[in-house]
Amino acid sequence: MSKSLQAIRGMNDILPEQTPLWRYFEGTVARLLDNYGYKQIRMPIVEFTELFKRSIGEVTDIVEKEMYTFEDRNGDSLTLRPEGTAACVRAVLEHGLTGGGQPQKLWYIGPMFRHERPQKGRYRQFHQIGLEVFNLDGPDIDAELIVLTWRLWGMLGIRDAVKLELNSLGTSESRGRYREALVEFLSGHLDKLDEDSQRRLKTNPLRVLDTKNAETQAVLVDAPKMADYLDDESRIHFEGLKARLDAAGIPYVINPKLVRGLDYYSKTVFEWVTDKLGAQGTVCAGGRYDGLVEQMGGKPTTGVGFAMGIERLILLLETLEQVPEEISRQVDVYFCAFGEAAELAALTLSEKLRDQLPNLRLQVNAGAGSFKSQFKKADKSGALYALILGDDELAQQVVSFKPLRGQGEQQSIAFDALAAHLATCIVQG
Ligand code: ATP
Ligand code: MG
16 A cells, blocks of 8 residues: 655645745845844755764764664765754854854754654754854853844834843853762762763753752752852853843843753853743754864864744744734735737736836736636735726726725726826725
């Protein structure tokens, strides 16, 4: 029996009825980032596996169990990118974009791949918009990243539904000292730690802090605090960030357990979270990674960035009913023509209209059809106006102009006057 073909579990089609919202979202972000002076970079979707192992870290969830890795025909181990930072750093190094300490403010958009358990807000192919800034090491740029996301939430109408959580992980030295103290403390409570945490204690102890297990959480209450181990430089940096967020009027909470899943973070880490999406509540997350570029073979180069999950933000817009009505209307005018001669005239007339009104969204009926069927299609298209051209109109060189959404009466308009008339209507419409 033949099995019908289906998409891979956790990898979704984005259907025509959903794309207007995606394009609205992506367009809003792209405009915002242009305005803040960020430049777009586009990296390949596949990279050498080694890149992710080296940058994300061998003992992270992503590298241990979430990557789509395969051998290509040359026998090279390749991986579908699970995130964008590694490839962005690779590209920056490969093309010398940060040579001589030159600052770079970059952004990217595209699909990412992780073999996770699919559920609402968690997929195996998902999409991120990410920002990465190189060679700017002060808290001012950390603040700018947060300020611009805050502006974005405002533009999208979701500010009230998201909360900013902040932490500082310190430098790798101070983090190392804290890690030692944490391991020593937790080793004394091994029997009360869940299985995952026992394993993490050996491989990636800071990750124990974001356990979901209640018993382990109870143990953590008395654990050493990261803030007590912070070095002066990181503390001053963190104070500088908080002062800027206060000045910008952006509310935040300090979450000392925020450690992030990836190895490469230092100093600032942050997440924007919502309680409107159930368990998958983080819509945007990032932080500073001052050691990463060097770790990947470059000269010492500071970095800070974040990525937002587009699916989760789209879900949030829908949940909060913040989908602007006008984005789904994609047709202004629907052109109905009856008979061969009228069809030919409609074709030349509509092309002339497109010359004269480059922004006009004009759909010409295809596949002929009766008056009734063309009218039905005109209505269904969502157009504000129908143009009607039959033998009678053609003889008089006019088109019948019919408002479809109750804005005035039907009228005849001469071919020559049509563009000028539409120009006034569409602006008003
Ligand atoms: P989570 O804790 O939810 O697994 P993460 O820490 O693994 O998230 P990041 O690697 O920081 O996520 O990615 C940044 C953002 O990308 C997340 O905050 C989320 O919005 C989105 N994201 C991550 N993984 C997925 C996924 N599998 N499906 C949909 N969106 C995702
Ligand atoms: Mg994850």
